[in-house]
Amino acid sequence: MPHPLHTRSFRLLFVGRSLSLIGDAAIPAALSLAVYLATGSTGDLALVLACAMVPKLLLLPLGGVVGDRFNARTVALTTDLVRCVTQLFVGAELLSGTPALWQIAVAEAIGGAAGAFSMPTVSPLIRGTVAESGLLRANALMAVVGSAARIGGPAVAGALVLTAGPGWAFVLDGATFAVSAALLAAIEVRHVPIPRRSLIGDLKEGWGEVRSRDWYWTSLIAHAAWNGAAAVLMTLGPALFLRDLGGEGAWLAFLQTGAVGLLAGSLVAGRVRPRRPVLTANLGGALYALPLCLLAAHAPVGVAVVAYGAAMAGLGFLNPVWETAVQSAVPAHVLARVTSYDWLLSLGAMPLGYALAPLADSTWGPEVPLAVAGLLVGSACLATAAVPGVRRFKAPAEPVEAVTRTTGTPA
Numbered sequence: 001m002p003h004p005l006h007t008r009s010f011r012l013l014f015v016g017r018s019l020s021l022i023g024d025a026a027i028p029a030a031l032s033l034a035v036y037l038a039t040g041s042t043g044d045l046a047l048v049l050a051c052a053m054v055p056k057l058l059l060l061p062l063g064g065v066v067g068d069r070f071n072a073r074t075v076a077l078t079t080d081l082v083r084c085v086t087q088l089f090v091g092a093e094l095l096s097g098t099p100a101l102w103q104i105a106v107a108e109a110i111g112g113a114a115g116a117f118s119m120p121t122v123s124p125l126i127r128g129t130v131a132e133s134g135l136l137r138a139n140a141l142m143a144v145v146g147s148a149a150r151i152g153g154p155a156v157a158g159a160l161v162l163t164a165g166p167g168w169a170f171v172l173d174g175a176t177f178a179v180s181a182a183l184l185a186a187i188e189v190r191h192v193p194i195p196r197r198s199l200i201g202d203l204k205e206g207w208g209e210v211r212s213r214d215w216y217w218t219s220l221i222a223h224a225a226w227n228g229a230a231a232v233l234m235t236l237g238p239a240l241f242l243r244d245l246g247g248e249g250a251w252l253a254f255l256q257t258g259a260v261g262l263l264a265g266s267l268v269a270g271r272v273r274p275r276r277p278v279l280t281a282n283l284g285g286a287l288y289a290l291p292l293c294l295l296a297a298h299a300p301v302g303v304a305v306v307a308y309g310a311a312m313a314g315l316g317f318l319n320p321v322w323e324t325a326v327q328s329a330v331p332a333h334v335l336a337r338v339t340s341y342d343w344l345l346s347l348g349a350m351p352l353g354y355a356l357a358p359l360a361d362s363t364w365g366p367e368v369p370l371a372v373a374g375l376l377v378g379s380a381c382l383a384t385a386a387v388p389g390v391r392r393f394k395a396p397a398e399p400v401e402a403v404t405r406t407t408g409t410p411a
Contacts, residue, residue, distance in 0.1 A: 004138040009129040009187040014138075016180035017122075018145040020080070023176035025153020026160065027087075030169035031108075033161050038099050051105040052112040057348055059116035064340025065202040066117055068333060072124035073189040079118035080181040086111040087174035094167030119343050120336040127327045127335060128189035135327050139320035140270025147263035147316055151256070192333040206337025209330065215278050215389030216330075219322070220342055224349040225380035226285050226315075229373035231353025233292060236366045245301045254305050261309035265316020274321065278393040281321040282384045284314035289378030296371035325393065 004010045035048050067075055086107045093099040093107075122142075130138045160169045194202070210217050241251035265284070274280040291308040299307075330338050353373070360369035384390045 004130045004134040004141065007129060007131075007134075009189065010126070010134075010138060012183040012187045013125055013129055014141060014145075016080075016183035017142065018149075019176040020180045021146050021149040022153065022156070023087075023173035025149035026157035026169045027153075027173055028157075030157040030161055030166040033157075034094050034099075034166035035101070035104070037166070038094075039101060044101055048101070048105050048108055052108040053347070053351065055109050055113040056116045056119075057344065059113055060119070060340045060344045060347070061203055061206070061337070062199070063117040064120040064206055064337035065199060067120040067124060067336025067340070068194050068202070068206075071189060071191040072121040072128060072336065073184055073187060073191075076118055076121040076125060077181050077184040079114040079121075080177045080184065082114040083111050083118070084174045084177035084181065086114070087170045087177065091167045091170030091174060094170065095165065120340040123323060123327050123339045124191075124332070124335050125189060126323075127332060128191060129187065132328060136273065136320065136324040137270050139323045139327075140266055143266035143269060143316060143320040144263065146319075147259065147266045150262060151259040190332075192331075194333045202337065206334055206341065209334045209338050210341050213329070213389060214387050215384075215393045216326070216338070218384050218387045218390065219278060219282055220345045222282055222285060222377075222380040222384050223322075223342070224345040225377045226288055227346045228349035228353040229288060229292060229377040231350040232357040232369050232373040233295075235354055235357040236361055236370060237295075240295065240366050241301075244298075245295075245304075250301055250305075254301075254308055257305050257309040258312040261312035262316040265313035265318075266320060267316075268313075269317045269320040273395055275394055276391065277321045277325045277395050278390050279385060281318040281325070282381045282390065284318045284321075286378050286381035287311040287314035288381075289374040292370050292374030292377070296367045296374065298367075325395075328395075329393070 005014065031048065035044055089107045090104050093104055126135065126138050126142070156172075157166075157169050160166065160172070197205075210220075237254070238251055241254065242248060245251075288311040291304050291311050294304045294307050326339065326342075327335065357369050357373075360372075
């Protein structure tokens, strides 16, 4: 089986997406510090974050339609250029010394809207540049870079903020998008055009593909539960650790152990080929119940930290295995629309967790929302084992001979 990096188009795609992931990983910490230092208001920070998230959620289904109607390479290249401009603009605002909050909020809203069109193109880009026999390794490579970026991104942001100012983190991110766009312009991506029909017709076809696969939509429910539970933990975790579980150092150790676990799970995913990938991936997601329930039960902090590392390893394994299963089973002409619904449910569950966690904490204390979130994610992921389609879904047989791909002029 040829390694995916031996294929020129995927190699360029991999380098471009890796740079973008590294730049993006530095942005959350830099944005939080920049807005708070500029305004001194958590409300203003929440406004900017909402401006980036809401357009993304609203436009994701439309982004899936665009990703299927047009070549994913063209869509991704365009959105990279848009995000390059918005991040450079925010960087310039911050470097000016007198940043205007409304201008930063508008730029983040435009960037969030571009992200709604970019995210559904990831699977079509990988599927369009890699032979089917190399999909799992390609997805695992992407997951490894994403995991490594989550480890190193905050450190990069911290170094830039402390030495040069938060604006340079946005300049760096804008530069990575420019490089990614240039690399996308040099690759070829296979594309299966879809018949022209109304926007509503395209959305209905995509949703019909989701509903027709019980293994897919039931897994989406489980993945949404996972993301909602993660939002609960990220909302309540800092205060819980600072108050009762060893302070700031223990919380940072908790997060870093999770990042290392995520990387380890991604590495494992590239070396194994589970016979029942969807079932195995969802069982890995169920591990997230462990740290939530342990924290709710006031377990020793060391035990909770180790459990979180194992839970994030489960996520690191889940992501590339799941993406490979979807790419191999969903027809190419609806892949962007189908994956857009995955992103929509996953991202949509997080604001719900952010909103409900503080309310439940103020009423019952942190133990109740943490325990409920743990039971919910554990039961949702384990329950997929009862779905016939999940149990029957098997990895496609490896081809006897490797598929040879050639590159040509950009499509």
